[in-house]
Amino acid sequence: MHRATRITGLLSVATAVLAVACGSGAKKDAALSFNEAAWAPPLEKDIPNDSLGASIRRGLSLVRFTPESLPQFATSALRCTSCHQNDGLKKSAAPLTGAQARFPKYMPRSGAVIALADRVNFCFTRSLAGNAIPVGSREMVDILAYLAFISRDVPVGAHIAGTDGLIAMKDTLVGDAARGEQLFTAKLCITCHGPEGKGNGPIPALWGPMSYSIGASMAREERAASFIWHNMPQTAPGTLQPQEAFDLSAFINSHPRPDAPGKEGDWPVGGAPTDVPYNTFGHPAHRPPASLVTRGNPAGALVPNPASIMRRAGQK
Template sequence: MNACTSSLLLIALALPAHAADIAMKDQSLLSAQAAAPASSHYFQPPKESQLPDNAFGKLVQEGRALFVDTKKYAPDYVGNGLACANCHLDQGRKANSAPLWAAYTMYPAYRKKNDKVNTYAERLQGCFQFSMNGKAPDANGPVIAALSAYSYWLATGAPTGQELPGRAYPEVPPPEGGFDLAKGAQVYTAQCALCHGPNGEGQKAGEDYVLPPLWGADSFNWGAGMHRINTAAAFIKENMPLGKGTSLSNEDAWHVAAFMNSHERPQDPRLIDGSIEKTRDKYHANDGVNLYGKTVNGQLLGKGL
């Protein structure tokens, strides 16, 4: 039994009956995927059995634990209910889900988001600030050191500075007529609500989220990359529903991504002078397709929670 299977079985024991059924179904799907031959199209990161039994191996294990259960192991830096592994599936291994093995070797790199060349440590810090709605750990501190070691290990043997297949979420063309929030609501009810809750609130076992919230105070903030509808659509199309990726049409992926991101969430921490308009003009006007600073169903989005 691998770590992913073990985690899902533990989740199943802790969840209410209907959620446990979901977790067990997902465990079966993921087990079937693991049993299938790995695609030669994608880089293959090292197996857990190849992890060295030394100080480096211990640091890698610490990084993996941080990645999978971020709030537990880095509580001072996480301000919501998410973990790194919610957006980078299979513990950061899965191709087409922004895997760590494809990201690590591409840094340092220029990022339009902050208009400078970023180190990998700075990229990780940004994830904490935006996706985790928290604060950036010290670039030279133990949290970044462990996550960097885990990423470095997963990238063992990968070419440096070469964009590998499966690096990001594959782009999904938008619907010809644009996204439709009403259709998105229908897709959400049919395909997403059972896991993520009717109001995007996720599901908990005790105080911990086992199925992540998609909007609201415990989700990613308005500065996270996933607030872009095009980015969310790409992730959803490739990876959701969990274990059944690519089963949604391109159009439905866009519709449901727009519906998800038409709800309020924590404020963009880059808010300028308390002004949503100024913040949109500077950071959101040319940042993909997004609804920050726009009025939806009579509500101005971007006020934050």
């Protein structure tokens, strides 16, 4: 024991000397020592059997059974895993692995640096068309504990390839909603998601009042085309042509869906991607849906940008 400690001690002295000798190069090496290709997220069976493990487990249940667990907040027919497939681990489905190491992050859509909890609430309010959950709640901490767990060993600030949301489509094609309607039947989407796109139980709604809001990334033509092309039909992903994915996306996103209060303030300094389906600063709506469903609790659908707690003298 004693001897081992001494050897380790000597080794770290040697490493320290080496680091000094190498100067700034050593810093670079430390970042490079994260072997991305060899990294894999821990799995459910790796969750520890302690208090932290209990929180991680609750967080995992919340992302799997969101409307069942949080009916006042997750008011649509979607759960986190409707899009973040395989408990957030699937590479082509906006993976959540490593998310803990990427935040706080500047979000061009908000025009602000936001924390991971706010990013989670953006998915509650926009992707789930629900209400933001209190940042100090046990449920939020549990979700964050799960996200931290599936980010294990990823260095803060590290960029894992393929974790920038949905994978960008190589070519930006123009979808044809009429062709998409035919494909919806021909490619059997209709057998699971139903003729009215309502879904059923674990099969999520694609449009209508119980689906994602217009302010979700999935409401953008290229973003949904990417999800569809990589991941659908669920039992035979990879069988569609890119053009077919764009057609299906245009068809799905032509239907009414919940509004996203505050969306006009998105991309406050401009620069909205071309497929954003509503007007923002300097950006005209791209193929907006036929109509929008008014939100029952518009205040709950907002995730305000972080604001300072500092007050100028004399200010209330």
